[in-house]
Amino acid sequence: MTDVPTIRVENAVKSFGALKAVDEVSFDVGAGEFLALLGPSGCGKTTLLRSIAGLETLDRGRIAIEGRDVTGEPAYRRPVNMMFQSYALFPHLTVAGNIAFGLKQEGLPRDEIEKRVGEALALVRLADFADRRPERLSGGQQQRVALARALVKRPRALLLDEPLAALDRQLRAATRSELVGIQRRLGIAFVMVTHDQEEALSTASRIAVMERGRIAQIGTAADIYERPRNRWIATFIGEANIIETRRTPEGRWRAETLGTDLVLAPEPVGRDSVTLALRPERVRIGAHGLPNSVDAIVVETVYLGDRLVVKARLASGSILSASVAGAGDMAARFQIGSLLAFGWAAEGATVFDA
Amino acid sequence: MTARSVAWPLLVALLGLWVALFLAAPILIVFKISLAETRLARPPYTPLLVESADGWSFAGTLANYVTLMTDAIYARALARSVWLAGMSTALALVLALPMAYAVARASSTLRRALLAAILLPFWTSFLIRVYAWIAILKDEGLLNAALLGLGLIGAPLAILNTDAAVVIGIVYAYLPFMILPLYVTFARIAPSMAEAAADLGATPTRTFWTVTLPMAAPGVVAGSLLVFIPAVGEAVIPDLLGGAETLMIGKSLWTEFFQSRDWPLASAIAVLLLALLVGPTAWLEGRDARRREAGSA
Numbered sequence: 001m002t003d004v005p006t007i008r009v010e011n012a013v014k015s016f017g018a019l020k021a022v023d024e025v026s027f028d029v030g031a032g033e034f035l036a037l038l039g040p041s042g043c044g045k046t047t048l049l050r051s052i053a054g055l056e057t058l059d060r061g062r063i064a065i066e067g068r069d070v071t072g073e074p075a076y077r078r079p080v081n082m083m084f085q086s087y088a089l090f091p092h093l094t095v096a097g098n099i100a101f102g103l104k105q106e107g108l109p110r111d112e113i114e115k116r117v118g119e120a121l122a123l124v125r126l127a128d129f130a131d132r133r134p135e136r137l138s139g140g141q142q143q144r145v146a147l148a149r150a151l152v153k154r155p156r157a158l159l160l161d162e163p164l165a166a167l168d169r170q171l172r173a174a175t176r177s178e179l180v181g182i183q184r185r186l187g188i189a190f191v192m193v194t195h196d197q198e199e200a201l202s203t204a205s206r207i208a209v210m211e212r213g214r215i216a217q218i219g220t221a222a223d224i225y226e227r228p229r230n231r232w233i234a235t236f237i238g239e240a241n242i243i244e245t246r247r248t249p250e251g252r253w254r255a256e257t258l259g260t261d262l263v264l265a266p267e268p269v270g271r272d273s274v275t276l277a278l279r280p281e282r283v284r285i286g287a288h289g290l291p292n293s294v295d296a297i298v299v300e301t302v303y304l305g306d307r308l309v310v311k312a313r314l315a316s317g318s319i320l321s322a323s324v325a326g327a328g329d330m331a332a333r334f335q336i337g338s339l340l341a342f343g344w345a346a347e348g349a350t351v352f353d354a
Numbered sequence: 355m356t357a358r359s360v361a362w363p364l365l366v367a368l369l370g371l372w373v374a375l376f377l378a379a380p381i382l383i384v385f386k387i388s389l390a391e392t393r394l395a396r397p398p399y400t401p402l403l404v405e406s407a408d409g410w411s412f413a414g415t416l417a418n419y420v421t422l423m424t425d426a427i428y429a430r431a432l433a434r435s436v437w438l439a440g441m442s443t444a445l446a447l448v449l450a451l452p453m454a455y456a457v458a459r460a461s462s463t464l465r466r467a468l469l470a471a472i473l474l475p476f477w478t479s480f481l482i483r484v485y486a487w488i489a490i491l492k493d494e495g496l497l498n499a500a501l502l503g504l505g506l507i508g509a510p511l512a513i514l515n516t517d518a519a520v521v522i523g524i525v526y527a528y529l530p531f532m533i534l535p536l537y538v539t540f541a542r543i544a545p546s547m548a549e550a551a552a553d554l555g556a557t558p559t560r561t562f563w564t565v566t567l568p569m570a571a572p573g574v575v576a577g578s579l580l581v582f583i584p585a586v587g588e589a590v591i592p593d594l595l596g597g598a599e600t601l602m603i604g605k606s607l608w609t610e611f612f613q614s615r616d617w618p619l620a621s622a623i624a625v626l627l628l629a630l631l632v633g634p635t636a637w638l639e640g641r642d643a644r645r646r647e648a649g650s651a
Binding site for chain 1: 544546547549550551552553554555556557560564565568569571
């Protein structure tokens with residue numbers, strides 16, 4: 001990584017009427033980094049991506065690409081390219097014509113354009129389709145044309161708006177790893193907008209979780225999954241049992257909904273109440289000798305192939321989820337109505353500020 | 355689906371009846387008259403089938419078509435019509451492109467107002483609107499008064515009773531027919547097309563010429579045909595705004611029909627005009643369809 005980030009966003013603000021779509025957002029994208037902007041619909045992630053592309057004008061803030069301030073520059077002068085969610089292929093041009101479009105704007109000589117279009121077609125394995133019209137291609141092929149059209153410009157960074165959303169499930173997994181492969185090979189920065197946490201976790205080297213126009217947390221997939229900064233992130237990325245605790249006069253942490261005291265690690269300092277997020281896979285069923293343990297009655301089991309989710313009701317009426325990984329049909333071991341012990345290590349639960 | 359299957363034959367029959375009564379039958383009648391000869395009677399043309407001692411015999415003639423081919427005045431009138439209609443179509447296209455684009459890109463409230471404004475002139479009679487242009491274009495008319503007042507010209511321009519006046523009249527009268535199909539195609543182009551072009555480095559001007567306009571080609575063709583076809587046969591505008599030397603085929607038809615009372619010759623002009631206009635239109639439509647097919651190759 002060089003010292004100058006490929007993309008730097010500083011205090012970006014963009015409103016649509018009363019709605020603040022992007023609210024004081026700052027972050028860097030390093031050279032060769034794959035950053036995912038992850039969030040629910042309407043969180044401002046697409047507006048942020050479009051602002052980097054130059055398709056939206058920021059109300060305030062600054063965007064720099066490789067150290068050059070591009071805040072006031074129109075889209076057609078910015079050295080980044082975008083892959084649109086709808087692909088936005090030109091229907092009146094062939095596949096080769098679509099890919100050549102951006103190179104023609106640069107005024108490159110004809111043979112240079114031809115050579116680079118050929119390379120781009122080979123990169124996305126569409127050499128045989130050069131003379132077809134986009135409408136005669138499958139969704140997956142259209143997606144690859146869109147990718148080739150953006151990459152052929154050799155952008156400093158590629159911006160991807162929900163690149164896999166229009167593909168069916170099977171194709172999505174294959175395309176995802178292809179995308180990661182291409183990104184590694186070319187070594188350019190990718191910024192991808194997605195609402196799909198699995199997509200973000202499996203592709204990005206860093207994830208920025210967005211909520212209501214702000215970046216709630218930015219970090220590696222493991223950072224965000226294992227150490228979510230607040231309860232919203234904990235429940236948005238993966239599943240979590242949210243547990244409220246209160247410090248008793250004796251200095252113990254009381255969880256009313258569980259009807260028990262808990263051991264927390266690290267021990268919160270100087271606070272009277274904390275919230276915990278406990279991932280279902282951190283919960284052991286029927287295990288003894290763990291510092292935290294509650295008894296609960298199994299009310300539902302959900303078999304998901306690679307794991308089994310067990311939902312159990314506590315004496316207080318609240319529900320605790322546990323997930324058991326491993327092969328085989330294990331539902332028989334967790335009969336509905338049976339009373340079992342659910343336990344977890346002190347480090348198994350993440351402690352939040354609030 | 356069931357509702358459609360019951361009503362479907364009825365709808366097709368209705369459409370078929372309409373076409374037969376108001377399109378096919380009149381054309382056949384006009385074609386029949388075009389094969390007759392003129393005479394001073396009611397109707398003012400000879401019958402096609404004549405009864406004699408030997409029974410019925412066919413009395414049609416191609417003499418009217420021969421007249422049209424041999425008398426240079428009709429060829430000149432047709433050439434003039436095509437030229438003036440072509441000029442008017444080109445001018446209307448140039449004027450309509452920015453207008454249609456603006457309407458398509460306007461906010462929904464403004465768009466409704468603009469569309470209403472485009473259609474508003476139809477609330478007044480076509481004839482009155484053409485007459486109004488006489489008041490604008492004549493030597494002491496509004497246009498000359500304005501130009502003189504601004505000091506742009508020293509003496510009034512003679513516009514009325516020239517080809518220029520005819521072109522102005524046609525462009526004015528048929529502009530909405532150019533704007534509307536263009537607007538529809540522009541509106542159908544996704545905003546992401548222009549965004550993608552910009553993202554790939556195209557300036558707004560380049561984007562318009564290389565993406566927006568090519569994608570609007572069907573609208574350009576449709577609008578041009580909607581202006582060109584009626585303009586070629588236009589009779590009222592050249593009659594009111596054109597000069598004595600403005601010879602247009604529609605006016606010739608009008609003259610033959612109402613002044614010379616030569617119905618067969620007028621009918622022959624109508625049939626020829628129809629054939630000349632339907633041919634290229636069908637070819638254009640066919641080419642469009644073939645192009646769409648070619649995408650699969």
